[in-house]
Amino acid sequence: MVYNFKPLASIENLAPGETLDVVAVVAEVDAVMEIALKAGGSKTRQNVTLVDDSGVSCRLTLWAEFCENSYAVGSVALFKGVRVSDFGVKSLNTANGSVAIVDGQAVASNARATAVAEWFRLGGPAALQDARSLSSERGPSNPPQTIEKLKADGMQLEAPNPGGAFAAQRAPAQLQRYHTIEPATVTFLPHDRPPFYMACPVEVPDEKAAGDGKTRTCNKKMEQSGGVWCCSSDHQCQEPTARWIAQFAIGDHTGNQYVSSFDETGQKILGCKASQVAELWLVKESDLVAAARIEQLFKAAQYKRWRLRLKSRKEVWNDEERLKFSVLDVSPVDVVKDARAKLAEVLASLSAQ
Ligand SMILES: [Zn+2]
Known part of the structure; x- marks a missing residue:
């Protein structure tokens, strides 16, 4: 197979709809979700966060059969023909004709996969901390405007x-x-x-970091009924947190x-x-x-x-x-x-x- 690999950092300058090939390490794996389609039926979707040696991380959304590979944090993966999207922040999506190859098979099929796996083994976890996210909610730092x-x-x-x-x-x-x-x-x-508002203080599993037991605070609005406070997820507590x-x-x-x-x-x-x-x-x-x-x-x-x-x-x-x-x-x-x-x-x- 012929590849035209680009570093993740190059995505910043690519237009929505352009496709590229990347080799990266999987830094975060979300749970597989069932998404209802407007036209009827449903489709599976899974988000993973990729990082490489170009100093950035980027979200990749895997659709349908691409969710069937099992991705683990630290997996090296090779993606051919993934598409750039831009909803204020940049991310990647699998498309028709995309190819995904993971771990041993990726290393066996291309030398770039070996190099990226080795980079991650030697200093990747630290680089991950410093990586600039292309898909983060904080978004790019634009110049001041009126x-x-x-x-x-x-x-x-x-x-x-x-x-x-x-x-x-x-x-x-x-x-x-x-x-x-x-x-x-x-x-x-x-x-x-x-x-x-009075927020729910109950800790719930964090869907954005599935698999590693992370939690986040529920923070849904609580209403008082009788002596207890209740949120729409049916959590109860005596003392909600004001936010x-x-x-x-x-x-x-x-x-x-x-x-x-x-x-x-x-x-x-x-x-x-x-x-x-x-x-x-x-x-x-x-x-x-x-x-x-x-x-x-x-x-x-x-x-x-x-x-x-x-x-x-x-x-x-x-x-x-x-x-x-x-x-x-x-x-x-x-x-x-x-x-x-x-x-x-x-x-x-x-x-x-
Ligand atoms: Zn709650």
């Missing part, structure tokens, strides 16, 4: 078309984008309703935009844990000090400037498309870098006249 540009970019997105595997196999649409806004000023933090789910407005010289933050990012924006506000919230109707403390916290967060990493996507709600921005990361503004960039703009505009 809020006006952020909105214009968001308008270009397509709304998701539900249909599982069927949707994944049609021509890839741009469903989400990543943005950096720096500096973004927090202009308004509404808090007439609780900006947090931030705070909407706030950001502004710059080009406009304003509402964005949503979740627990980790909300904690940075508000400067405290959601549980602190949840305790005050319980008594704020009868306790003037608690009510004043809440106002103080929200006032302190207002007009702060941040570097924000955002993800945009369109949602369909009551047959209406809505553009949503969620905060992925919050970090302080690099004042020196910001001043240099602004100065360069001023100088450029002066010399243009």
